[in-house]
Amino acid sequence: MHRRFLTFATAALTAAALTACTAGKESAPALGTQSKPSGSASLPATALELWHGFSAPAEVKAFEDAIAGFRQKFPQITVKLVKGVQDDQITQAVRGGKAPDVASSFTTDNVAQWCKSGTFQDLTQVIRQDGIDLSVLPEASRSYTEFEGRRCVMPLLADAYGLYYNKALMKGSQPPKTLSELTELTKKLTVRDADGTIKVAGFIPSFEYYENTASHLAPMVGAKWYNPDGTSAIGSDPAWKQLLRWQKELVDWYGYDKLDKFRKSLGQEWSADHPFYKGKVAMVLDGEWRNAMIANEAGSLDYGTAPLPVADDKPELYGSGFTAGTVIGVPKGAKNPQAAWELVKYLTTDTTALVTLSNALRNVPTTKASLESPDLKKDENFQTFIDIFGHPKTSTVPSSVNSSFNQEAIQEFMHQWEKGSVKDLDAGLAGVDKRVNDKLKLSGG
Template sequence: MTPTRKEAAVVRRRFPTLAVTALTAIALTACTAGKENAPALGAGRKPSGSASTALPAASLELWHGFTSPGEVKAFEDAVAGFHAKYPQITVKLVKGVQDDQITQAVRGGKVPDVASSFTTDNVAQWCKSGTFQDLTPVIAQDGVDISVIPEASRAYTEFDGKRCVMPLLADAYGLYYNKALMKGNQPPKTLSELAELAKKLTVRDADGNIQVAGFVPSFQYYENVASHFAPVIGAKWYKEDGTSAIGSDPAWKGFLRWQKELVDWYGYDKLSKFRKSLGQEWSADHPFYKGKIAMVLDGEWRNAMIANEAKDLDYGTAPFPVADDRQELYGGGFTSGTVIGVPKGAKNPQAAWELVKYLTTDTQALVTLSNAVRNVPTTKASLESPELKKDANFQTFLDIFAHPSTSTVPSSVSSSFNQESFQEFMNHWEAGSVKDLDAGLAEVDKRLDDKLKLSGS
C-alpha cells in the first residue's frame, strides 16, 4: 500500500536506502528459512509461565524498520532484556525492513518469526488476509490486560475482531510554537483563535509577499493532512455501515470553510510561493527552526529533531486547537504508531509471541525504546515510569496520547485510498477549483464507497 503523507515522510527518514542489512543483536545464531506447514500460533499451547524454562530453546528472527545507529542500538537493548528473561532463545535482528518486504516474504513462504511496521494503515488488510496471525487467543490464554494500552492504540492494531499486531511505540500530534515570534501571546485553543493569531503574527513585505507566516494552512504543507486534523474537529470518516461519512459530517465542511478563509486571507498564490520557498521538512533547514513560521502542527519526534538540529530554538508545545463548537476535545489529537506481530508461517510462533508480548507490555523495554527513539511509549505504566526521559515539551505529547479524545483513522482495508482521495480533493478545494463544496464532498463519498464495494468489505 501507499503510505500516508506523514508515514511516507517517516519512511524516507528511516530508510535512506532500500538495502536490508542484517545484524545479530543477542547471538550469532542464524535462523533457517521458514518451513512448510509451520505451526499455528496457539495450537496445542498452554499459557506461558513466569519461569524461563517455560519455553523450549529457539532461534528467532525479528524484522524492524529502524536504521539510525541510536534506534538500532535501542532495539538491541530492548531485545537483550528478553534474552535475559529467556536465555534459551536467541534473536537475530534485521533492520531497515519495509512493509512490502514483509508481505512478499509471507507470500514466498520465507518469513521472519516477528516483524514490525511503521504504517498502521496496513493493519486492516494484514488482519483480513492473515498476513499476520491473530493474537486474540494467546492474549486471552496469557491473561494479558489490553486495557493498559490506551484505546486509540488498541483501535489501530485490530480489525474485524482480530488483533493481529500489538502497538510498540506511538506518535502523537500537537502544536509547536516559536516563543519569540509569539510575542507574548499564549498558544490558541480554538481554530478561530488560531486564525486570528496567525494573521496577527504574519509579516509581509511591501509587495504583500509573506516573510513570516503565523501558521501555514495549506493542505500541501508537511503534516497538514486530513487524518491529523480529524480528532480536533470531531470529524467522522465512516458511517455505521462502513460507508464514507465525509460528505455528510458537518465537521468536515466547517473545517474546510475555516481553512479556505485563512488561505484566501493569505492569498493562494502568495501562500504557494511562500510554501515552495521553505526548507525541507526532514532537514536542518526546516522553516520552524529558521523563524519563518510561528506555529506548526507536528509529531512528538520533532522535539528530538530540534534538540539535534536547532538546539538554541526557544519553543513551546501545546495541544492543537480544536473546532470552536467542540472545545471539550481540547487536549487530545491524532495518534498512530509502530506495530509488531507474528507473520503467517513463522516457524517458532509460540516463542515469537513471547517476544512480541515482552516488547509491547514490559515497561523497561518500552522505556528503553522511547528514550532512544523519542516516540511515545504505549502502556500506562511506561507513560508514568520515572525512568522515562521527558521535559515539558515532550510531556505535552504524553498527555495528548493519554487524553480520552485522542483518536486515529478507523481501520479499513481501503484506508490509504480513502485518505489519499480526500487529500486530493482538499488540494483542489484550497486552490479554488471546487465551486460547490457539498457536491464535491458527495463525489468524494461516491469514490470512496465504490472502492469499498470493490474491496469486498
C-alpha cells in the same frame, strides 16, 4: 523519529498485494494451536528473526538495547534483528512461505488487510491465555491494532500530534485553543512586505504543507471517517465542511498564490533548514519526534508545545489529537510462533523495554505504566504529547481495508479545494465518498 511520510505509497502497494493474494503455505503451527509451555524456562532453545523498519545506527542500537531484558529472561532463545524492512517486503515474504518470526511496521494503514487476510496471526487467544489486560493501552491504540474482532498486532510505540510555537515570534501570546484563536493569532503574527509578499507566516494552513494531512487535522473538528455500516462519512459529516471552510478562509486571507510561493521557498521538512527552526513560521502542526530533531538541529530555539486548537463549538476536544504508531506481530508461517509471541509480548508490555525504546527514539510509549515510569525521559514539551496520547478524545483513522485510499482521496480533494478549483463543496465531498465506497467494494470491504 517520524516515519509516517513513508507510509502512503507503501501502504497502497501492500494493500494491493494483500487484496490480490493468499498467504503462502504454512510450514509451522499457527499461534495458539500448540499447548502453552508452563513457565518461560520450558520454551525450547530456538532462534528468532525479527524484521523492523529502523535503519539509522542509533535506532538499530535502541532495538538491540530494548530486547536485552528478553535475552536475559530467555537465554535459550537467540534473536536476530533485520533492519530497514518495509511493509511490502513483509507481505511478499509471507506469500512466498518465508515469513520471519516477528515483524514490525511503522504504519497502521495495513492492519485491517493484514488481520483480514491472515498475513499476521490472530493474537486474541494468547492474549487471553496470558491474562494480558488490554485496558493498560489507551483506546485509540487498541483500535488501530485490530479489525473485525481479530487483534493481529500489538502497539509498540506511538506518534501523537500537537502544536509547536516559537516563543520569540509569539511575543507573549498564548498558544491558541480554538480555530478562531488560531486564525486571529495567525494574522497577528504574519509579516509581509509592502507588496504582500509573505516574510513570516503565523501558521501555514495549506494542505500541501508538511504534516497538514487530513488524518492529522480531522481531530481538530472531530471529523468522522466512516459511518456505522463502514461506508465513507466524509461527505455526510458536517465536521469535514467545517474544517475545509475554516482552512479556505485563512488561505484566501493570505492569497493562494502568495502562500503557495512562500511555501515552496521554505527549507525541507527533514533537514536543519526547517522553516520553524529559521523563524519563518511561528506555529506548526507536528509530531512528538520533532522535539528530538530540534534538540539535534536547532538546540538554541526557544519554543513551546501545546495541543492543537479545536473547533470553537467543540471545546471538549481540546487536549486531544491524532495518534498512530508502530505495530508488531507474528506473521503467518512463523517457524517458532510461541517463542515469537513471547518476544512480541515482552516488547509491547514490558515497561523497561518500552521506556528504553522511547528514550532512544523519542516516540511515545504505549502502556500506562511506561507513560508514568520515572525512568522515562520527558520535559514539559514532550509531556504535551504524552498527555495528548492519553486523552480520551484522541483519535486515529479507524482500521479499514480502505484506510490508505480514503486518506489519499480526501487529500487530493483538499488540494483542489484550497486552490479554488472546487465550486460546490457538498458535491465535491459526495464525490470523495463515491470514490472511497467504490474502492471499498473492490477491496472486499
